[in-house]
Amino acid sequence: MPRRDDLHSILVIGSGPIVIGQACEFDYSGVQACRALKAEGYRVVLVNSNPATIMTDPEFADATYVEPITPAYVARVIERERPDACLPTLGGQTALNVAMDLVTSGVLESNGVELIGAGVESIRRAEDRRLFRDVMQASGLDVPRARFAYSVEEALGAGHELGYPVVVRPSYVLGGGGSGVVRTPDQLRAIATEGVRLSSIGEVSVEESLAGWKEYELELMRDRNDNVVVVCSIENIDPMGVHTGDSVTVAPAMTLTDVEYQAMRDDGARVMRAIGVATGGSNVQFGVDPASGRRVVIEMNPRVSRSSALASKATGFPIAKIAAKLAVGYSLDEIPNDITKKTPASFEPSIDYVVVKVPRWTFEKFPDADAMLGTKMKSVGEAMAIGRTFAEAVQKAYRSLERDLDGLAGGPRLERDELLARLARPAEDRLRLLEAALYAGIDEGSAARASLLDPWFVGQIARLARARRELEERSLEELDATLLRAAKQLGFSDAQIAAATGATQSAVRARRKGVGVLPAYKTVDSCAAEFAADTPYYYSTYDEQDEIAPGGGRKVVILGSGPNRIGQGIEFDYCCVHAVFALRDAGYETIMLNCNPETVSTDYDTSDRLYFEPLTFEDVMNVVERERPEGVIVQLGGQTPLKLAGALERAGVPILGTTCDAIDRAEDRERFGDLVADLALPHPPNGVARSASEARAVAQSIGYPVLVRPSYVLGGRAMEIVYEESSLERYMTSAAKVSPSHPVLVDRFLEDAIEVDCDAVYDGAELYVGGVLEHIEEAGVHSGDSACALPPFTLGERQVAEVIEHTESVAAALGVRGLINMQFALRDERVYILEANPRASRTVPFVSKATGVPLAKVAARVMIGATLAELRAEGLVPERKVGHDGIAHVAVKEAVMPFERFPGADAVLGPEMRSTGEVMGIDANFGLAFAKAEAAAGVTLPVKGTVFLSFADRDKRAVIWPAKRLADLGFHIAATKGTANVLRRAGVGVEVVPKVSGGSSADVANVAERIAAGEIEMVFNTPFGRGARTDGYYIRAAAVAAGVPCITTMAGMAAAVQGIEALLSARIEVTPLQEHLAGYEALRPNPGVV
Amino acid sequence: MTGAGALVGSGPPALLALQDGSVWRGRGFGALATAAGEACFNTGMTGYQEVLTDPSYYGQIVTMTAPHIGNTGVNPDDDQSERPFVSGFVVRELSGPHSSWRAQGGLDEYLVRHGVPALSGVDTRSLTRHLRSAGAMRAALSTEVLDASDLVDIARDSPSLIGRDITGDVTTAVPYEWTAADLDHRARCGYASGKEASPATAALLKDWRGPRSTVAAIDFGMKRNILDLLVASGFDVTVMPAHTGAKEILQGGFDGVFLSNGPGDPEPVSAGIATVRSLLGRRPIFGICLGHQILALAAGGATYKLPFGHRGANHPVRRLGCERVEITCQNHGFVVDEASLKGTGARLTHVNLNDHTVEGFEMPGLAYSVQYHPEAGPGPHDSRYLFEQFRTLIARFEPAHVSAAG
């Protein structure tokens, strides 16, 4: 059946901020969907609070609402737009849950909105674990034995009945939130409490533990004619018990015979039919008993998911795009496979390579948190690699992780017993430990038994371990073409070969090229070469035949940002994609290099050519030597490409835009210090220490408190504020590996300073200021973790002018060509420079969204030689000198923290960045914009009830006014003794609540108990003395555990109070970006679109 | 300094040569021998054991596009016949240790045992792309003849598949019965808890409860899954040699006649074609693959050779008259010429959505057949209904005199 003509406008719901379990894969899917729907001529209405997404660029939808994805706000959008249909299956769990809410509350019906993609009933059947189970059994499918509980008591009963260990899984929760394998009633009590709370219907499934079984996923698509295809099968190398998102996975499945695979395929189709997903993509998970083959259905997601993003990138089958087309009436056979052109979408991709995905964790940022892997997803990103064999792919995947690993082989040297013990515990480096164990001579059988990993995979890793030995027994000279090729075919990087043979990486490279062992690039064609395909989607391998047609034209290579991690997320992919669009528009052939399967940049139709490759010197050089571009863009992909810039330049690769030396002058804080000194600009007193004693000396001379950190870090890694010498000692000994080559930087810490960001583009003569952003939290909270507003809401014109002047003089002095981000601290009328980043910053997308000027596009054009004047003539740059001059709205960016994923970690903001994503709130005034930003970040500002206050002495004076205001607004105030006394004296009515250390008695509950009991709407707590086991720590931990908003800075409190006032005074309104931006020069239509 | 077995892999040097002079070097496994045949590729990602033992591959050197082969070893249940029929086998990477709770040995020993030479460590994608563009051609694979030009000559001297009836080499010598008992065991294999078939599988292979009918299955290179599904669909099957005449079959008093898959060029299979021509209209007929082509020829149609054939498990086939698309298992180098069916009374029923070639037709009320493999093994189970359909045909069948049968 063709396109539905009874629909005219369609509401697409996005997935909001990047959180653990929901990352940029939903930007990729949203973009595909919006493009497809627009191409079909529908009016697309989009809601997504995440400013760093491509999908929220105004040209991807007809009305783009950067508003909170909550039932209340989406309902307002629906009332305003009256769309004919709502497509909720491309925005992850968030979109699905909101859609369900709107159905239950009758909003969709009363506004005559049809749910397309997946019906209410199917969503219920899939997400409600109990219903799901019934449906599965009714259609003859096997499922784990399970009981359902709606309270901790019921859960304990179930645990007793089923016998431990059991697994707990809540309904309607994403990323394994609130789930776990538990061995004792106590563990069960803890997990079930959280699970029941997190589940939007208060339901958890308690079931037999199948930990250790093989785990598989099928990605299926179904059309309205009931035709079902399997796009891809995925095998989890980590067996059941480790969340699929935290498992190393491989596609296609490696250890199933056709009999078993086809039976699983049948089950997959049955599940989809039973759940009743009428059209679109779904993900079905299976557990398989390795001893008997018993196969049970674990769950199904009636929507595109992280796995479907992986499946799309792994096969070249654009699941999201096709899901969107199916949703508006097409059937699979009516949609062409745009890779082969000849064949229809109703076929099953066949792949002749192996794809491996490895998750990326950032446990180093949560030292107090448990780093074991389980059913609750903890990774923040992932890298994918393609190779002709598993060995090649898995090695490439590990060197794509950017954890300074040159590949999988080369695991740590440990004692046999320790190796075996650690193999049994699922954790970050299990496969590398496996390689180390096999290298150390542990036999494959014992290794497989200890780890419960499938013997086939153990065998593959064993070969890598043996190959490493064989390499180590040889010198580079002894490696002839045959051996070198063999090593490369096993995925060994030049660096690994160098390490094994005691040669240098450049020597290995030279010899390799000398004997003619060069990579061949093969095409991802979805059909195993059965049909000719001209899709420019390539991966490298060391088989003989290369498939790349020599492309002519002026080429530019854009280096992507690799796996998501805290400190480097979707914002950088956004910038890279913009560069692609801008340069293609300017007539260049754009070549994208990246290894993150979740991104828009790795869609094969985003750039002219896509190389799905690790971002290492070796892999990048290979592509550059193959393509011979005019230049390489390194300043948009965050730290990843920047780290490579120097080596690339030394290898003679032209770097576009700002030179490597300029980048180094800014990134190397010592050189930067000199530069700022030469310019005579204010800069916090600072020094560099190459030893503990030097550090002490420096701190002495500049005076405490000081801020210490290793040089060359992003995201404030290992950065601390140190108030006295003793803590400095501790830091120097524990936190930082200080050495002459790795100095530690010591800055005077400016207390209570206002932090300001400035994002601008410099063309050598002129500076265009995208925006000046005023942070809400004071300096000392990492810029990535603090909320900020644009335009600045308290700064005076002189200060803004000064910020811009400083930015311009630094940009000029560095010789910036392209983007520059500067951070300042304002204190006692002075504007101190904190740092300059001559590259894309985290805030570029936010600034572009808020002002309607595509900074990254502008920068990309400047990098290839355009002047701002020329771009102004084109209309890409506005007449006004500063992006937010004369705009009528306020945009607030708020960071989203992952604390609930890391019980134990202290939920306090500091100089080390720990947020996973961000949201934007935009409205007429600061209060409303801030309230929206909070709502979007999942923090519901209360409008009544009890708020709890507990403040450090230094803040007790400042707290009086906001506390009074809260009381006036009708809140009941509770506080710890010290804070309460201050408030009483100031005439604020307040109830005293005992601290946790104050214990608790039968009649008075302590603060933690009150929070747990849900009697507190919001917590305000500024830390006195950082770290675990303080009272503040227990208060914050209780708040996080109970999901109660917790604000840890004075400035944050002041803003929250303004937000609450705004909520109480005004009715929420929603406005599309296009309307906010009307009146300012609109964006040029995006050439990259449709 | 120890060897470099882990790096370069084990096995003797071996060679694949095509008639056009191109060669691929790798390492041998399976039998140490020299074999010739027509080179072809299969794009299925699972099912190498089924492919090896499918008699339709007789006389061919098969390369799998899936890079890892041998992962799950071999087991007795998945054989499609009593032995491998391929002449030679070419893979990118032979798995070291295999892993499957059903495995009873490794692929290497298995091929040694059955005398099939194989080649590992070659760029099978480049081979596939070559066959795709240059077309199917004769080839030779050897662990003995390592001189390229010598092996190319062997390839050139090997007989072509065109114009030869090779069904005699693969058919059964004597008639035999196929019973439900045998199916029963195989139905339970693998899928499930070991004790019993998983519900889904039981459903797939549910035994026919109603009255059973009898079928004569002419064996041109029969796959076991076909027999299983016939039995599961309520037929008592008597398998007959390829050369069995119409008279003999008619005397057997069977309710229906089934024409099996098989290797090679259909046109020279004159005995089979003659048999079918005289059965057409007298007995309900159901044909698969070669059986389908033979039915077409018997009805007066024609066949031709595809440039490189269809071999895999992901080909979309449109079932005409409804909106269903079946994902099918395919293995054929020849195909029925659609135009040639005009005036034969045949009606097109299935079309390949990739290249729009004939995938099935029917002689309304009398016979029907499909080019692809509804029995799967390997491949998807989307087309199971074709076996039930045979019951309907038999129930409704009225003998007719077909002019084409002359």
Ligand SMILES: Nc1ncnc2c1ncn2[C@@H]1O[C@H](COP(=O)(O)OP(=O)(O)O)[C@@H](O)[C@H]1O
């Ligand atoms: N019964 C079980 N026994 C052991 N592990 C399980 C069981 N059920 C689920 N798991 C594990 O928990 C993980 C998360 O469960 P799942 O239902 O997929 O959560 P989510 O909806 O977040 O994906 C699965 O990937 C699997 O590894």
Ligand SMILES: Nc1ncnc2c1ncn2[C@@H]1O[C@H](COP(=O)(O)OP(=O)(O)O)[C@@H](O)[C@H]1O
């Ligand atoms: N001298 C200082 N005084 C107060 N706060 C500072 C100072 N230097 C840095 N900070 C705080 O630390 C955070 C991280 O420092 P920054 O130099 O931006 O490191 P990164 O390169 O990781 O962003 C800043 O956002 C700011 O809040």
Ligand SMILES: [Mg+2]
């Ligand atoms: Mg899951």
Ligand SMILES: [Mg+2]
């Ligand atoms: Mg910074």
